[in-house]
Every structure is written in structure tokens, then in C-alpha cells.
Amino acid sequence: MSAHALFDAQGPRGRATVRVITVASVLALLGVAALVYWQLYRTGQLAPSKWLTFTEPGTIRYLLTGLGNTALAALGAGAIGLPLGLVLALGRLSRRRWLSWPATAVIEVLRAVPVLLLIYIFMFALPQYGINLSTYGKLVVPIGLGAAAVMAEVFRAGVLAVPRGQTEAGLAVGLPDGVTMRLVVFPQALRIVIPALVAQAVVVVKDTAFGYVVSYPELMQSGRVLVANTNDLVQTYLVITVVYVLVNMVISALAQRMEARMNASRGLGRISLLGRARRSTLA
Amino acid sequence: MDVLFRDYLGTFAEGLWLTVQLTAIGFTAALILGTILAVFRVSPIPPLRVFGAVYVEFFRNVPLVALLLLVVYGLPYAGVNLGYYWSVILALTAVGTAFACETIRSGINAVSAGQVEAARAIGLPFWGIARELVIPQAVRTVISPLVTLFIGILLSTSLAAVVGMRELTSTVSYINNQEALGLTTFLVAAAVYVIISLTAAGIGSRLETRYRVLR
Numbered sequence: 001m002s003a004h005a006l007f008d009a010q011g012p013r014g015r016a017t018v019r020v021i022t023v024a025s026v027l028a029l030l031g032v033a034a035l036v037y038w039q040l041y042r043t044g045q046l047a048p049s050k051w052l053t054f055t056e057p058g059t060i061r062y063l064l065t066g067l068g069n070t071a072l073a074a075l076g077a078g079a080i081g082l083p084l085g086l087v088l089a090l091g092r093l094s095r096r097r098w099l100s101w102p103a104t105a106v107i108e109v110l111r112a113v114p115v116l117l118l119i120y121i122f123m124f125a126l127p128q129y130g131i132n133l134s135t136y137g138k139l140v141v142p143i144g145l146g147a148a149a150v151m152a153e154v155f156r157a158g159v160l161a162v163p164r165g166q167t168e169a170g171l172a173v174g175l176p177d178g179v180t181m182r183l184v185v186f187p188q189a190l191r192i193v194i195p196a197l198v199a200q201a202v203v204v205v206k207d208t209a210f211g212y213v214v215s216y217p218e219l220m221q222s223g224r225v226l227v228a229n230t231n232d233l234v235q236t237y238l239v240i241t242v243v244y245v246l247v248n249m250v251i252s253a254l255a256q257r258m259e260a261r262m263n264a265s266r267g268l269g270r271i272s273l274l275g276r277a278r279r280s281t282l283a
Numbered sequence: 284m285d286v287l288f289r290d291y292l293g294t295f296a297e298g299l300w301l302t303v304q305l306t307a308i309g310f311t312a313a314l315i316l317g318t319i320l321a322v323f324r325v326s327p328i329p330p331l332r333v334f335g336a337v338y339v340e341f342f343r344n345v346p347l348v349a350l351l352l353l354v355v356y357g358l359p360y361a362g363v364n365l366g367y368y369w370s371v372i373l374a375l376t377a378v379g380t381a382f383a384c385e386t387i388r389s390g391i392n393a394v395s396a397g398q399v400e401a402a403r404a405i406g407l408p409f410w411g412i413a414r415e416l417v418i419p420q421a422v423r424t425v426i427s428p429l430v431t432l433f434i435g436i437l438l439s440t441s442l443a444a445v446v447g448m449r450e451l452t453s454t455v456s457y458i459n460n461q462e463a464l465g466l467t468t469f470l471v472a473a474a475v476y477v478i479i480s481l482t483a484a485g486i487g488s489r490l491e492t493r494y495r496v497l498r
Binding site for chain 1: 325326327328329330331334340341343344345346347348349350352353356357360361362363391394399403409412413417434438439441442444445452455456459460463465466468469472473476477479480481
């Protein structure tokens with residue numbers, strides 16, 4: 001990746017300026033790093049005894065079990081979000097008003113409500129009506145509902161990205177509406193949206209950290225239990241945070257590669273739904 | 284519903300006010316820092332570019348819950364006491380900045396290199412190019428993604444509830460805890476979130492039509 005065209009290739013004076021700022025910024029970054037290191041060192045957070053826990057097989061196995069449960073929760077949420085998102089997308093795309101209107105409303109509401117509020121509804125409100133899911137359900141169903149709304153928009157963008165001529169051709173050879181969608185448009189749309197759906201998995205994985213709230217023993221909650229035993233809060237949460245980041249980086253990289261490959265193999269020009277796939281949540 | 288409005292209107296308003304504060308401060312800070320970081324990422328200074336890339340890669344992939352717990356409960360161990368309010372804002376801003384940076388960078392990159400080269404060819408200096416060409420176009424292209432970012436930050440403020448701050452989401456769960464009003468309380472909060480989001484989206488699309496870039 002090169003610098004933006006905004007910056008012209010520098011002449012001798014420009015190069016000198018760049019060199020000075022480069023040195024200054026390296027020093028500044030090193031200074032900040034040293035400050036952080038010193039602060040952690042001074043408060044005893046870097047003491048080996050506080051980190052040794054993470055070399056014990058017991059701890060590692062415990063955290064890996066947590067990570068496994070994170071995967072289970074993410075898969076569960078995906079299993080709810082994908083089909084529901086598909087149904088909502090097809091509903092919204094429908095020409096029948098009584099179908100498209102409610103689907104649009106559901107999508108817009110689910111997109112504008114925090115996942116945590118949905119979780120609270122499943123934890124505190126629904127039990128008053130006798131609907132009491134397991135801790136797994138209280139975590140997975142709200143995340144799945146939130147993801148469904150976003151995936152619906154991804155699917156819809158994918159269907160709209162298929163050239164109109166495809167639909168027209170389908171109708172021209174006499175296929176009914178539904179069949180055109182099912183046999184002609186949808187298979188192409190699916191290929192377009194797969195990278196975006198994979199990217200969406202990052203958001204789902206992040207949301208599973210709400211296991212901390214519902215006490216489902218995924219990675220975050222496992223960390224909390226570990227902290228209760230060892231008191232090494234900074235160390236444990238740092239390790240867990242890094243694990244989350246690594247897992248999500250792998251997923252993002254996978255999505256990007258899939259998109260790059262797809263763009264290379266298609267004559268449709270570059271279609272990027274990755275940007276649109278990100279749920280508006282940062283969590 | 285009556286109880287909600289008679290006895291808890293004040294509590295509810297306080298919760299909403301905290302949510303509004305967190306959203307406003309978080310969004311503004313993320314926008315400012317995100318712009319600076321975006322400039323880092325397009326600048327010709329290698330260490331700043333690397334720093335920007337690493338920062339974005341990390342904070343875009345971190346679950347806000349994990350970061351929040353680390354900042355709120357971890358920083359005091361390292362001798363930094365910010366209090367809940369500023370800790371939450373710090374975590375929110377840290378993540379928001381990464382998303383804001385990528386949004387703004389995409390806006391800068393949307394300005395075609397040819398235009399910049401043309402401006403340079405007729406002798407416009409760097410600041411002239413930035414002011415007359417790149418910034419106006421970049422700002423217009425990112426209006427809608429920035430609205431998405433705003434809504435994202437609004438929704439993320441609900442996470443303050445995880446560390447026990449009484450913003451909108453935890454307020455309604457508190458009221459529910461006192462009165463057991465069932466879904467009602469939560470639906471009121473949901474409606475408030477939806478109204479704020481739709482208003483933001485409405486303003487965004489207004490601005491977008493008015494300042495559309497014709498390409």
C-alpha cells in the first residue's frame with residue numbers, strides 16, 4: 001500500500017521533512033510504550049508470578065474450553081441469524097406490500113436496538129411470561145436476532161447487486177417470479193454475499209462476549225471465573241482480549257481473501273459488500 | 284405503563300441523559316481522533332502509517348465488553364484511576380476511533396488520484412488541494428457511513444450497563460427489577476433507541492441528498 005496521491009513524491013526538502021517527522025514519531029511512540037511499560041512495572045503488573053498462571057496446562061485447558069464455548073455460541077447465533085436474515089431479506093424484497101412492510105420494520109427495529117437490551121429482555125422480561133431459556137439460549141437467541149437484521153441487509157444488497165438483465169432473462173423465458181429468484185438470481189447473489197457473511201462472523205464472535213452478562217461459560221465469562229480465583233485481573237483480561245483479536249483477525253483475513261478471489265474470478269467488476277456487512281455496532 | 288410514567292419518569296430521564304452524554308462525547312472524540320488517525324494512515328510517514336494500521340486492526344477486532352472490563356477494572360491496578368464515567372468513554376472512544384478512521388480514510392480514497400494530480404499540475408499547493416478538492420468530496424462521501432458510526436456508538440453505550448452504570452438500558456432493567464412490568468419497560472427503551480437512530484438516519488440522508496457528489 002502506497003501513500004495516498006494527496007502527497008506528491010517529495011523533493012529533497014520534502015524528504016528531509018519526512019525524515020525528521022519519522023524520527024520524531026518513532027521517538028514519541030517509543031516514549032508512550034516506555035511510559036506504559038514503566039507504569040505496569042511500577043505497579044507490579046509485570047511480575048512473573050502474575051503471568052505464570054497462563055503456562056499451567058489447567059489454565060490453558062480451561063480457557064480453551066471457554067474458547068470452544070465461544071465457538072458454540074457463535075455457531076448457534078449464526079444458525080439463527082442466517083435463515084432468519086434470509087427470510088427477512090426476501091420479505092423486504094417482495095413486491096407484496098403486506099410482506100415487505102413488516103419485514104422492513106423488523107429489520108430496522110432490530111438494527112437500532114442494542115444487543116444487550118435484547119439480552120436483558122430474554123433475561124428479565126420474558127421469564128415473567130414463563131419463557132425462560134437456558135443461559136445458552138439467553139445469549140445466543142438475542143445475538144442471532146441482532147445478526148439476522150444485518151444479514152438480511154447483506155442478502156438484500158447481494159440480490160440487488162445481481163444485474164437486472166438476469167431477472168429479465170428469467171422472466172423472458174417464462175419462469176414465474178419465485179422461480180426466477182430461486183434458480184437465477186439467488187444462486188448468484190449467494191456467491192456475492194459469502195465474503196460479507198463471513199466478515200459478519202466477527203461481529204457475532206464479539207457479541208458472544210456478552211456471556212459475561214448471562215453467565216454462559218464462554219471465553220469472557222471463563223476469564224471472570226479465572227480472575228475470581230487468581231486475582232490476576234489485568235493479565236487475564238489482556239490475554240483474553242488478545243485471543244479475541246487474533247480469532248477475529250483470522251476471520252477478517254479469510255473474508256478478505258474470499259472477496260479478492262471472487263472479484264478476480266468474476267466479470268462483474270469489483271463488488272464489495274464487506275463495508276456494508278459491518279453491523280452498526282462496534283461491540 | 285402508568286407506574287412507569289408516574290414514578291420513574293425522572294429515573295428514566297436520567298438514564299436517557301447519560302446515554303445521550305456518552306454518545307455525544309464518544310462520537311465527537313472518535314470523529315476527531317479518527318480523523319487524525321486517518322491522516323496518519325494516508326501520510327508518507329512510515330511509522331505513523333504502521334501505527335495507524337496496527338491500531339485499527341486491533342481495535343476493530345476487539346469485543347467492546349472485553350476492552351471495557353480491561354479499562355474499567357484493569358486500569359486502577361496499573362495506578363490509573365479515571366472513574367467509571369471516563370473509563371467507559373475511553374473504551375468507547377478507543378473502539379470508535381478505529382471505525383471512524385476507516386470511514387474517513389475510505390472517504391479520502393474515494394477522491395480519484397487523477398483529480399489530485401490535475402490540481403497539482405495546475406500548481407495548487409498541498410493545502411489548496413486538501414481544502415478545495417479532497418476534504419469537500421471526502422466529507423460528502425462519508426456522511427452516510429458516519430451516521431452508521433453514530434448509531435453504532437449509540438448502541439455501544441448500552442455496554443456501560445455491564446459495569447453497572449445507569450444509562451438507558453440498565454435504567455429500564457432497574458425499573459423492571461423494582462416493578463416487574465414485563466416487556467413494557469424494555470419496549471419503551473427500545474423505542475427510544477429506534478427513534479434516535481431513525482432521526483440520525485433521517486438527518487443523514489437529508490444532508491446526503493443536499494451535498495451529493497456527482498461522479
